[in-house]
Amino acid sequence: MAILSAHEAGHFVAAWQHRIPATLPFFLPLPVMLTGTLGAVIGMEGARADRKQLFDIALAGPLGGLVVAVPVFIVGLMCAQPTDASIFSMPLLATWLLRLIRPDWPIGQVLSPNAFLMAGWVGFLVTGLNMIPISQLDGGHVCHALFGKHSRGVARAVLLGAITAIILTNADHWVLMIVIITFMGVDHPPIRNESQPLGKIRTVLGLGSLAIPIITFMPEPLMLPGLIFVR
Secondary structure (H helix, E strand, O other): OHHHHHHHHHHHHHHHHOOOOEOOOEEEEOOOOOOOEEEEEOOEOHHHOOHHHHHHHHHHHHHHHHHHHHHHHHHHHHHOEEOOOOOEOOOHHHHHHHHHHOOOOOOOOOEEOOHHHHHHHHHHHHHHHHOOOOOOOHHHHHHHHHHHHHHHHHHHHHHHHHHHHHHHHOOHHHHHHHHHHHHHOOOOOOOOOOOOOOOHHHHHHHHHHOOHHHHHOOOOOEOOOOOOOOO
16 A cells, blocks of 8 residues: 555655646555555546656656565565465566575575565556556556657557467456556547657656566466466
């Protein structure tokens, strides 16, 4: 909950700084899920934002979530114990943190999950999903701020790539998300002052942020028992 709160707080504070009306975050409970929640959302008049404002508000959420998720995951690594099998896969960021915090453990070491480790894991997964550059996800907002009308081509290429990957790998657990994104609309809606220059600093930061889903997203979050936890 702290990670999700930090994520939404990032959006809220950035919107407040830019004087874009926004509500406080509210959580969507879903007891049947492992996390107990479907996430958190804030209401915001996004159509009033220009390119710079859209960029700042969109990226502030994932960065805020990572600021909490990374130290929480590190605490989980420090408390973790080796085990024989796990059903949880890990993203690149987690493997880098493991090698930094526990260099004495061999590559491929399986870890026994604990509360901190799992909280950080969920934080990474949520951040990775949100930063996929498509539709009205945070990554879609950042992509539109970066590329303007050309973000449509990026979003459609990402959707086509995702569908192809699902078919080739039989990853049917992602079909529902593809359906939801399709109903949301693959293309980003128009914003105010589309022609406004984004600026060099935001452009560099935005291009770098496109790597966030690569290092935090897990195509196969859950694996069959017996497969390694950290690759």
